[in-house]
Amino acid sequence: MVDFSENKAAFNMYSALDSSVPQFKVFLKEVALLFGLEFRSDIYIYTVLSTEEKVLVDFLGGCPAEPHCHWGDDIAVRQCRLKNFIESDDFAQYCTGRISGGSVVSLGVRPLLQACLASLKLPQWVKSLHDKLDHLNGHDESFMVIICVNDFNEATLKRMSNLLVHEWLHLLFFSNGVKFQNFMKNDSSAWLLDEGLATWVEARFATGKWDNRQLMEEKFHFLKEKGAPPTVTGYYEKGAWFSEIFCSLPKEQWADKLRGLLQ
Ligand SMILES: [Zn+2]
Ligand SMILES: [Zn+2]
Structure with a gap:
């Protein structure tokens, strides 16, 4: 089980989504059948992260959006600037500005991410991210859908359920x-x-x-x-x-x- 000790909202969201995953996959299969697509059950993985963790994964996963783009397009460059990024105003502002959301990152970036996390002396939440990545079962072709939440309630659960389905639909279409x-x-x-x-x-x-x-x-x-x-x-x-x-x-x-x- 993933260690969510630092983040109760993330734990509750993960558990609630987990019990709905079979239902989500039934839906994806129905869509696959209708559109003549192949459904590969094993590429659909997800995790729930804190906002800080999500920003970090987006940063090293090559997200081209603001504010990451100011820190270089090249992942190797961002890697060198990681510690500065975490200590920057960009990072602080981005983390407080985003309440909840999701993104899709190739699981192929996991080794790089974990190496970066291990190489730097960083706060406790970084260690918890390292462990969460460890617990994702998937190969490099898999994509992790990352969901981040700061609170858990009926409304956010509904939003995040739809968001997870939305991202998995992208994976279904793209993988075909x-x-x-x-x-x-x-x-x-x-x-x-x-x-x-x-x-x-x-x-x-x-x-x-x-x-x-x-x-x-x-x-x-x-x-x-x-x-x-x-x-x-x-x-x-x-x-x-x-x-x-x-x-x-x-x-x-x-x-x-x-x-x-x-x-
Ligand atoms: Zn981003
Ligand atoms: Zn989309």
């Missing part, structure tokens, strides 16, 4: 070569199609129905009116698009349609 970013290299917003697809199918998990166009459009308008950027509203805009396309076809045609969209 369904990745719009790779097929549309000249279109810098192609990744939003990958997000839209996962967001639409995630909505099926949450609502129990496939036709989620109205829900997606409502979210799109709601966020737009709040001033959210296209990189955020796009999830729902594209989600509505996928819902419309697929729900106008019989399910027997979904597998072919998905492959067709990638060409």
Whole structure:
């Protein structure tokens, strides 16, 4: 069992999600069958980390987003700057700014991460991260979905359940070569199609129905009116698009349609 002694919220979240994993996998299998995809049960792993731990894994896992990008694109460079990063204002601000969330990192970075953690004299939470990584059962091709939470309640559990399913849907599609970013290299917003697809199918998990166009459009308008950027509203805009396309076809045609969209 993973040592969660430092973080009760993470322990509760891990346990609650753990008991739902069979249900999540039944759903993923249903999606795989519908879209003609292979479901490899062994690549779907996850852990629950504190915010600090998640930021650190993102940092060394090569996350290209802010604030990590200011510390170099190259992982070797970041590795050298790790201690400075942890002691920086960037790190402190990022950790207090983020309440909860998730990301996907290849388990292939685990040896590097653990070597970094072992080489530095760092606070106690770093040791606990080292142990948590040890307990993840998976090979290098596996991806760890990292969820971080600072509190555990009904609302966060529901959000994190949907988030885990969303990230696992990305893995399902990507591990089957369904990745719009790779097929549309000249279109810098192609990744939003990958997000839209996962967001639409995630909505099926949450609502129990496939036709989620109205829900997606409502979210799109709601966020737009709040001033959210296209990189955020796009999830729902594209989600509505996928819902419309697929729900106008019989399910027997979904597998072919998905492959067709990638060409
Ligand atoms: Zn990041
Ligand atoms: Zn996503």
